[in-house]
Amino acid sequence: MKSHIKLMILTVFSLIVGCEGFLDEKPNKSILVPETIEEFEAIIDNYDRLNTSPVLSFMFADDYWVANTTWDNFAPWQQNAYKWSDDPYLPNESTLDFSVMYRKIFSANVILDKINQEPDWDQSRMEHLKARALFWRAHGYFELAALFLPIPEKAGDSQEIRIPFRTTAEFGVQKDMEEASAVFDLILEDLKGALPNLPEATTYPTQPSYYSAHALLARINLYLGNYEQAIVHANKVLEGNFELLDYNDLDLGVTFPMSLFNSETILFTNMISQSTVSRNNVAFVDSTLVKSYQDNDLRAALIFENNTGTSSFKGNYTGRQDVFTGIALDEIYLILAESNFRLGNSDIAKDYLKELMENRYQDLDILDDWNLELDFILEERRKSLLFRGQRWMDLKRLSVHDSYITTLKREVNGEMVSFETKPENFIAKVPQRQYDLQ
Template sequence: MKNLIKLVLLTLIITAVGCEGFLDEKPNKSILVPETIEEFEAIIDNYDRLNTSPVLSFMFADDYWVDNSTWANFSPWQQNAYKWSDDPYLPNESTLDFSVMYRKIFSANVILDKINQKPDWDQNRMAHLKSRALFWRAHGYFELAVLFLPIPEQAGDSQEIRIPFRTTAEFGVQKEMEESSKIFDLILADLNEALPNLPKATNYPTQPSSYAAHALLARIYLYLGNEEQAIFHANKILEGNFELLDYNDLNFGNAFPIPLFNSETILFTNMISQSSVSRNTVAFIDSTLVKSFKENDLRAALIFENNRGASSFKGNYTGRQDIFTGIALDEIFLILAEANFRMGNNESATENLLKLMIKRYQDLADPSELSIDLEFILEERRKSLLFRGQRWMDLKRLSVHDSFFTTLKREVNGEMISFETQPENFIVKVPQRQYDLQ
């Protein structure tokens, strides 16, 4: 019966919010409408719908390159994204990232709308359900904001740049387009409202816990440039039952030495399945980046594998080659190191980073011989979070907060494509199809 309910609800979500016109399409009245709390819990536990992150953030980043034959086999939007087009989707193309994130938001809004009707459900169970819906709505909007909006009140911000704003699943009621500050107000409000009713422990890290909410807030506040709040929320994670993996103890003979749902995993999400973009025979890692890993850096052996004379991604926190975009304990220590250093807490920053490095290096050098500054911390972040879906976000925030500008380059069929990391260049245009639906 439970599987039947999930199947019916999955059909509901697919039909109501399919890629073509998902923001305002009228649902089929013949489909079963969920009523019981069990049915709504099935919606919010739908891993395939909720625990996903966009592909565009990966495609835009400089974690990889592809050869010309691979690029020729990309779909049009993938080809455009690889060449850093700020408007990659053709007018009639399915807007994958945009639609999938709004499906997540729609699922959350379905639940929140029902709860606002004050159903006769167990109050504690309903509060937990609401907190999960708020969490995933915030998660979806943040993923969208990284791609389609500027960082609020920072370089490149403009009230002219907006995305569709939905806080209800009722069709045709809400058609606003909102700017970055309003979206981030909702993201932070949702997560803070969710926190008191999220459990500390869950059956699986695919389900949001209070630690997952703190972790997401730490990531968001670092992105916003609020180091004090990033430190506050990151420190909350250290109170939990999470433990850094010691890479010295892993079995490097295994195909995927880092196990799925390991002791570092706080929140598990992965990139939307796009093997045509990220599989090891397609995406290769720049040789300069590969050479930046020292011989005693165990991450290199875990991350890289030789493929046709080049280096490709082996896999990590998904237990296979899929791209992990969730939050693990290593990222928390990197957030603490960076935020503390920016706040002038150099001793704490060094301590945070060394706790991570000792688990990642073989025969780590005497800490007193290491020159740990912001550049060093960011280099460690780059290496630890390679192929984790965070690089585009990092390039964007560094260009805004640090005026860190560089030029990314890719060669396609003899043409050199360049991308200047200026704040205004990080804003992807809302697909025209979605403007047409407003």
């Protein structure tokens, strides 16, 4: 038993120092085995491994298009994903996107396994450590579920669609595959279990807090169509020390007007760097989408970089070009607006949306008799969360909860490829090359 634990922990430390495909390789036995709580805290505070999101959801989304010369230089899986293949990875292809989510889960499980041994640590610190591990395990499984599982108990759900499921990092103990309902049960259970022992404030928003757990629960419940719960958790976030940026006060003359870790940032994560998929000379924004921003909409000047005949994404809450996939206060306002409207609370929805828009538009004049519609809320969400990693999940949940069916199209080397937004089409296949967890 102890030898299994030691091998497990050695693998985590080889994970931390970095190697793609870490679960395929033998651990380096010369690496020090952690024993102290400080060493285990270092595992869960490893920003480079935990605060990253997969590229695949971005590749699938219709936030962008690329030139044929760029597509020709994509890796095979990127080419397949750009053409909406539900099985983009080649049989022997290294699946960094898939592994980055399981590394997060594996790191969390290592800590939870150690805590289950009841080490002689300070109780308060140990409870805080456990809460952070539960948070990141839920975060990793939610990102997996959004790509590889249907929305539970909704159209397209099937017990035959499963993903590798691990609640322990001990080698050889667990090799389960689980369906959507079981995975989401664990996600919600983990986050609710983490809440009592997460701090209200952290040194940096890269670390889980009480409010970021509520924010993640708000995002997840919106995705699931649980609008009452989405409101409950989003309202909790508003109790925190966060403040909407007034885009009227930002300096549009600088390259990146929105600073890193600004007052809206509740949880900071970003898309893992893989090739240059989202760079401004690679990913161009559809001209129709660009034109949908009104002249007095300050988001356009902040988000877009105008090239010769094209527009590209300039960057936002990362303080540079990297894609922010975390949760910011504007998303919480949009969750409150949409969820309240869906539940018939149109006046409340209007108030939240007005407050957000007043900080996004120049000289905005909204009349009291403004007739709010769901399509308008969703359009504002689309504009605010562009290049934020949420578009694929939005298309998926709208196809399930609202039967919203449309056809996305891309031209690749003279060939027109299309994707019909039916619920069953949003389920990517688990890569054939999986990492051996024993």
